Amino acid sequence: MCGIIGILGTHEVSPQIHDALKRLEYRGYDSAGIATLNKGRLDIRRAVGKLINLSDILVHDPLPGRSGIGHTRWATHGEPTVANAHPHRAGRVAVVHNGIIENFRALREQLEAQGAEFTSQTDTETIVQLASHYLDEGMTPTQAARHTLEQLEGAFALAFLFEGEEDLMICARRGSPLCIGHGAGEMYLGSDAIALAELTDRVTYLEEGDWAVLSRSGAMIFDAEDKQTNRPVTRITLEAARIDKSGHKHFMAKEIAEQPSILQSAMAQYVGNTPDGLNLPETLDFKQTDRLILVACGTAFYACQVAKYWFEKLAGLPVEIDIASEFRYRDPVLGPANMALFVSQSGETADTLAALRHARRHVGQVVSVVNVTTSSIARESDVALPIHAGPEIGVASTKAFTAQLQVLALLALRAGWQRGVLSAEGCKARLAELRLIPGFVAQALDREGEIRNLAETLSQARDVLFLGRGTMFPLAMEGALKLKEISYIHAEAYAAGELKHGPIALVDKELPVIVFAPSDALFEKTVSNMQEVMARHGKVILISDLAGLTQAGDVPYRVQMPAIPEFIAPFIYAIPAQLIAYHTALHRGTDVDQPRNLAKSVTVE
Numbered sequence: 001m002c003g004i005i006g007i008l009g010t011h012e013v014s015p016q017i018h019d020a021l022k023r024l025e026y027r028g029y030d031s032a033g034i035a036t037l038n039k040g041r042l043d044i045r046r047a048v049g050k051l052i053n054l055s056d057i058l059v060h061d062p063l064p065g066r067s068g069i070g071h072t073r074w075a076t077h078g079e080p081t082v083a084n085a086h087p088h089r090a091g092r093v094a095v096v097h098n099g100i101i102e103n104f105r106a107l108r109e110q111l112e113a114q115g116a117e118f119t120s121q122t123d124t125e126t127i128v129q130l131a132s133h134y135l136d137e138g139m140t141p142t143q144a145a146r147h148t149l150e151q152l153e154g155a156f157a158l159a160f161l162f163e164g165e166e167d168l169m170i171c172a173r174r175g176s177p178l179c180i181g182h183g184a185g186e187m188y189l190g191s192d193a194i195a196l197a198e199l200t201d202r203v204t205y206l207e208e209g210d211w212a213v214l215s216r217s218g219a220m221i222f223d224a225e226d227k228q229t230n231r232p233v234t235r236i237t238l239e240a241a242r243i244d245k246s247g248h249k250h251f252m253a254k255e256i257a258e259q260p261s262i263l264q265s266a267m268a269q270y271v272g273n274t275p276d277g278l279n280l281p282e283t284l285d286f287k288q289t290d291r292l293i294l295v296a297c298g299t300a301f302y303a304c305q306v307a308k309y310w311f312e313k314l315a316g317l318p319v320e321i322d323i324a325s326e327f328r329y330r331d332p333v334l335g336p337a338n339m340a341l342f343v344s345q346s347g348e349t350a351d352t353l354a355a356l357r358h359a360r361r362h363v364g365q366v367v368s369v370v371n372v373t374t375s376s377i378a379r380e381s382d383v384a385l386p387i388h389a390g391p392e393i394g395v396a397s398t399k400a401f402t403a404q405l406q407v408l409a410l411l412a413l414r415a416g417w418q419r420g421v422l423s424a425e426g427c428k429a430r431l432a433e434l435r436l437i438p439g440f441v442a443q444a445l446d447r448e449g450e451i452r453n454l455a456e457t458l459s460q461a462r463d464v465l466f467l468g469r470g471t472m473f474p475l476a477m478e479g480a481l482k483l484k485e486i487s488y489i490h491a492e493a494y495a496a497g498e499l500k501h502g503p504i505a506l507v508d509k510e511l512p513v514i515v516f517a518p519s520d521a522l523f524e525k526t527v528s529n530m531q532e533v534m535a536r537h538g539k540v541i542l543i544s545d546l547a548g549l550t551q552a553g554d555v556p557y558r559v560q561m562p563a564i565p566e567f568i569a570p571f572i573y574a575i576p577a578q579l580i581a582y583h584t585a586l587h588r589g590t591d592v593d594q595p596r597n598l599a600k601s602v603t604v605e
């Protein structure tokens with residue numbers, strides 16, 4: 001949610017900042033901007049909308065300078081306009097900022113009373129106005145930055161650039177991630193290692209509350225108590241941070257297509273020569289756990305909903321599940337025998353992180369399932385389990401979902417084994433089923449042509465319903481979310497049996513109703529609900545295996561999935577859910593990778 005980058009370079013930095021913003025655009029694309037020191041003077045270019053608009057400006061009006069900061073915005077305070085775009089400037093200071101300054105109104109009133117003139121509606125402008133005020137009082141840039149930081153409340157990452165200070169950049173991390181990159185005679189800072197991927201492979205992750213003074217010869221880092229401190233330099237694998245579409249039209253298409261290989265290689269990290277066949281940290285203790293609390297947002301939350309079925313069925317473990325933004329506000333009853341498990345692709349989702357911090361004070365174990373292993377959620381967990389999905393750039397989550405499911409399934413097996421519900425043989429038999437997933441996912445991907453045709457019909461719809469029972473219910477919710485976010489078609493999901501308790505009133509001959517129904521123990525019940533829709537002329541699209549499609553008889557639209565063990569059905573049915581959304585969005589001509597109003601990493605509550 002907003003991406004920031006800073007470079008103290010040895011050459012012109014604006015092309016490098018622009019490239020880094022391209023890698024950060026997944027964090028927001030309401031506006032973009034760059035500030036450099038051009039012969040010591042602050043010079044700024046900003047544009048509303050995607051980075052391409054800023055690129056056009058830079059072609060005609062380049063930005064010289066060897067020191068600079070850049071920003072890509074997801075609007076919080078103030079609509080996307082040039083005036084609200086970052087970098088913001090007041091006097092001799094420019095700032096880029098990710099996060100929210102909660103006390104900005106009070107600060108703004110105070111500054112305005114002292115004569116400051118604001119030019120934007122943003123919370124960020126209070127930061128530059130404050131710093132500028134302190135500079136005017138005679139403070140050095142470092143003193144001004146430190147005094148400014150002391151005044152700020154909220155969660156943020158930010159960077160200051162000061163006029164006349166070619167070899168200085170000051171940055172701070174409170175609540176939002178920030179890392180420093182080390183180059184040869186150059187220094188960098190960025191919201192994440194991806195931003196720095198083409199610049200350096202040596203990165204220092206700032207800790208919560210840290211702030212740092214950068215020059216080309218290095219960084220002085222201070223902790224939350226203003227004590228100078230050392231933070232380790234980590235080597236990042238550039239391969240892991242490399243971002244390209246590998247010949248696909250969209251990142252989303254690439255990320256959908258790479259699921260078989262990702263799931264296979266991720267699985268290899270988790271199998272071992274242990275009694276249950278699993279290579280999972282021994283510190284994970286499900287035996288002493290009396291309740292598992294699953295917390296996440298969005299797609300990750302639906303992965304948790306699937307996992308609830310597994311933990312209950314395979315491990316007999318009571319599970320409670322919460323949307324992260326609700327969790328800590330409902331005074332959940334927590335205790336030392338509880339394990340809290342947080343699922344997050346980015347590992348930076350503000351609501352999930354806040355829920356984790358709340359839970360940590362009460363529960364026995366805090367576990368996370370993350371894609372970004374250096375993220376705040378990973379670092380603040382007792383045990384962090386990577387999903388090994390590689391960078392996910394498409395804003396709509398796809399491969400992270402199935403990779404999250406995989407780790408959650410393995411955890412459910414470990415829980416079943418530790419709690420004596422699953423024997424070693426039982427555990428290994430399930431593991432063998434999980435190993436079939438890449439092959440079946442590849443088969444599901446082969447149905448893309450059918451789904452493409454179907455999507456043309458769906459693209460005309462105003463509303464779409466998704467139905468499923470058991471683990472297919474969260475899959476239906478995931479399908480509806482995907483469709484909403486990238487095609488902008490209104491979609492809802494219901495547990496198939498719930499339809500008759502109200503939503504069936506929506507059904508008419510215009511309404512597509514997508515039914516996920518593998519031929520399992522719940523199949524007949526789901527098909528009865530499907531018949532109820534057909535009796536009211538709803539346009540049913542049945543997604544099932546050959547046996548299911550045959551048994552269901554005459555259905556207007558159908559997509560055939562492979563016949564699979566019930567346990568792994570969520571992985572396979574995720575593919576049509578994703579492809580339906582993708583192809584419907586293509587038909588509607590929306591921006592698949594960067595849908596309107598969204599950002600990849602939601603670092604505000």
Ligand code: F6R
Pocket residue numbers: 297298299300301343344345346347348349352395396397398481482485600601602
């Ligand atoms: C939907 C989507 C979002 C995220 C949610 C949580 O396609 O991507 O719903 O799943 O914002 O994000 P993470 O997993 O990063 O915590």
